[in-house]
Amino acid sequence: MKSxxxxxxxxxxxxxxxxxxxxxxxxxxxxxWLVECEPEKTFxxxxxxxxxxxxxxxxxxxxxxxxxxxxxIVKLLRFPPDHRGLSIGALRENAKRWARALGxxxxxxxxxxxxxxxxxxxxxxxxxxxxKRPRRVKAPR
Numbered sequence: 001m002k003s004x005x006x007x008x009x010x011x012x013x014x015x016x017x018x019x020x021x022x023x024x025x026x027x028x029x030x031x032x033w034l035v036e037c038e039p040e041k042t043f044x045x046x047x048x049x050x051x052x053x054x055x056x057x058x059x060x061x062x063x064x065x066x067x068x069x070x071x072x073i074v075k076l077l078r079f080p081p082d083h084r085g086l087s088i089g090a091l092r093e094n095a096k097r098w099a100r101a102l103g104x105x106x107x108x109x110x111x112x113x114x115x116x117x118x119x120x121x122x123x124x125x126x127x128x129x130x131x132k133r134p135r136r137v138k139a140p141r
Contacts, residue, residue, distance in 0.1 A: 001035045013051075014086075018115045022055035043083060046075025050095050054113060062102045069099040087117045 001009075013028030026048055033044040049072030056064040073095050081089025094114040101108050 001032070006032050006036070014116060017051060020054075020058075020110075020113050022051050022058065026051045026055060039078070042075050043079055046072045046079075048072075049075065050091065050114075053095070053098075057098075057102070057107075062105075062107070066099055066102040069095050069102070073099065082119045085118055087119050090114075091116055 009028045009032050013025045013032075016022075016025035016028065029044055029048050029051065033041060033048060036044055049068045051072075053065040053068035053072060056062075056068060073092055076088055076092050076095075079088055081087070081092075091114055094112070098108060098112070098114075
């Protein structure tokens with residue numbers, strides 16, 4: 001599968017995920033996962049597990065959802081919070097809240113189902129140019 005095709009499938013999966021069509025998102029991402037190399041293979045597997053967890057939740061299987069959330073969280077912990085320009089850190093935190101809630105028999109409700117957002121690139125700060133000779137600092141009196 002070519003890179004452009006993988007990216008297109010990833011974006012389609014992302015759109016389904018954010019529409020809370022978790023089964024469909026899982027299907028798109030699994031196609032990429034089957035041909036991807038490490039470390040992206042592990043990233044996709046974590047994403048797929050969390051996605052499948054919410055599909056299980058929608059189908060009334062909280063135990064299956066809790067187990068898949070735990071597995072997915074562990075895999076996504078290997079990646080920075082803004083991996084691939086996405087809010088992976090926020091997704092992990094949301095998944096942790098859901099796993100804790102499901103473990104105690106609570107449902108956080110449809111409004112708390114996750115979405116995966118793009119993160120803004122961090123602004124690069126300009127460093128001051130060093131002067132040719134050091135500045136003299138007056139000693140305090």
